[in-house]
Amino acid sequence: MSDPTIRGQAWDIIESVLDDATPQSEWAREQLRSQMESHPGNPERALLEHLIATRSITGEQSDASGLPEANLPSPDLPTPDEDYGTTVLFTRRSRRRIEAILGDRMLLTAFQPIHELSSRNVIGVEALTRFVSDDGASADHWFNEAASVGLGPDLEFAALQAALVAAEQLPENVYVALNLSPATCLDPRLRAFVEQSQLAVDRIVIELTERLAEDQYGPVVAALAPLRMRGLRVAVDGAGAGFGSMSQVTHLSPDIIKLDRNLIAGIDQGAGQKTLGAAxxxxxxxxxxDLVAEGIETQDELTAIMELGMTTGQGYLLGRPSVQPLDWAAWRTPAEQEASVSGSASPAT
Known part of the structure; x- marks a missing residue:
C-alpha cells in the first residue's frame, strides 16, 4: 500500500530514480545515493538536496564546481521543513499516480437521481466519479491533482467514457448530466466521445463545473453549438451563488439551471432565500x-421549494449517489416497471 505522507512520497520518488537503469541516469543515481548517505533516515532532506544539486527545480544546468553544500539549502528555495514537497517536489509522483489511473481505468461512476418533484419519478441523473484508490482522497482532489500536472482533460475524458458506458444500463427515459470543465468542453475530442457513445445525444447534458473567464464564453458556446443542434443540452451549476454564476447563465443560455445548495439549505426559514428562489x-x-434545486436534505426544504414553483430537484432526501445497477433499474417509472414485470412474466412461445 502506498504511503500518502510526504516521507512516503519521497521514498517513492527515490526508488523510481534508483530503479532507472539507463546510462543517462547514472550520474543522477550516484548523486542521490550520496545524498542518502549524507542524510540517513531523512529521505525528504536527501531528495531536496539532490534536486538542488541537479537544478531540477529551477531548470538551470548543474555546475559541478559550485554545488550547494549538503547542509545549506539554496537561499531562494524553501527549507525541507516547509510544505514545499506537495506542490513542487512531488509533481513527478502526482503525474505517475494520474497516469496509473488512466492506464488501469481505476474509476467508477455513481449516479445520483434527479426527480420530478410532483410525481417523484426519476427524470435524470448526475454522473459522479468514484476513484478506486487506497488513500480515501475525494474526487475533487484527484481532478485538481490531474489539472496541476497537465492531465486534467485526460482524466475528465476517462471519467466521461466510464459514465457513458455505465449509462447504457439506465432506464431509457433518464438523461445523464456529465460534469466537465471549460477546458474539456473546448477539447476537440469531446465531440467524438459524444458521437461514438451508445447513448442518444438528446439524453446527454454537459454540466459546467467551473466559472468561465470572460474570454471563454464565446469559444465554449461555439464548441458546443454543433452538439446542441443535435439535441445535447447544457446545464450551469451553482446558480444563485453570486454574480459569476448568473453571468454564466446570461452568456451560455443553458437548457438547465441548477440552483446552488447554499440557496436551498434552510430555504424554508430564510425570507431572502425564498425571494431569490422565486425570482x-x-x-x-x-x-x-428547466430549473433543478440541488442539495435537498429535509422535508421542510422540499415543501418550501415546491411552494415556490420549483418542479425538479436532487439531494440526499430524494436519493443518494449509487454505483449499483440494481438501484439504477429501480428508477424506472411505474409504467415501465409494470411493463418490465409483464414482459418477464410472459410465457415462452
Missing amino acids: MVEFARQIGA
Missing part, C-alpha cells in the same frame, strides 16, 4: 430553461 423560478421560465 430564479421566474427567470428560468422567461428564458425557457
Whole structure:
C-alpha cells in the first residue's frame, strides 16, 4: 500500500530514480545515493538536496564546481521543513499516480437521481466519479491533482467514457448530466466521445463545473453549438451563488439551471432565500430553461421549494449517489416497471 505522507512520497520518488537503469541516469543515481548517505533516515532532506544539486527545480544546468553544500539549502528555495514537497517536489509522483489511473481505468461512476418533484419519478441523473484508490482522497482532489500536472482533460475524458458506458444500463427515459470543465468542453475530442457513445445525444447534458473567464464564453458556446443542434443540452451549476454564476447563465443560455445548495439549505426559514428562489423560478421560465434545486436534505426544504414553483430537484432526501445497477433499474417509472414485470412474466412461445 502506498504511503500518502510526504516521507512516503519521497521514498517513492527515490526508488523510481534508483530503479532507472539507463546510462543517462547514472550520474543522477550516484548523486542521490550520496545524498542518502549524507542524510540517513531523512529521505525528504536527501531528495531536496539532490534536486538542488541537479537544478531540477529551477531548470538551470548543474555546475559541478559550485554545488550547494549538503547542509545549506539554496537561499531562494524553501527549507525541507516547509510544505514545499506537495506542490513542487512531488509533481513527478502526482503525474505517475494520474497516469496509473488512466492506464488501469481505476474509476467508477455513481449516479445520483434527479426527480420530478410532483410525481417523484426519476427524470435524470448526475454522473459522479468514484476513484478506486487506497488513500480515501475525494474526487475533487484527484481532478485538481490531474489539472496541476497537465492531465486534467485526460482524466475528465476517462471519467466521461466510464459514465457513458455505465449509462447504457439506465432506464431509457433518464438523461445523464456529465460534469466537465471549460477546458474539456473546448477539447476537440469531446465531440467524438459524444458521437461514438451508445447513448442518444438528446439524453446527454454537459454540466459546467467551473466559472468561465470572460474570454471563454464565446469559444465554449461555439464548441458546443454543433452538439446542441443535435439535441445535447447544457446545464450551469451553482446558480444563485453570486454574480459569476448568473453571468454564466446570461452568456451560455443553458437548457438547465441548477440552483446552488447554499440557496436551498434552510430555504424554508430564510425570507431572502425564498425571494431569490422565486425570482430564479421566474427567470428560468422567461428564458425557457428547466430549473433543478440541488442539495435537498429535509422535508421542510422540499415543501418550501415546491411552494415556490420549483418542479425538479436532487439531494440526499430524494436519493443518494449509487454505483449499483440494481438501484439504477429501480428508477424506472411505474409504467415501465409494470411493463418490465409483464414482459418477464410472459410465457415462452
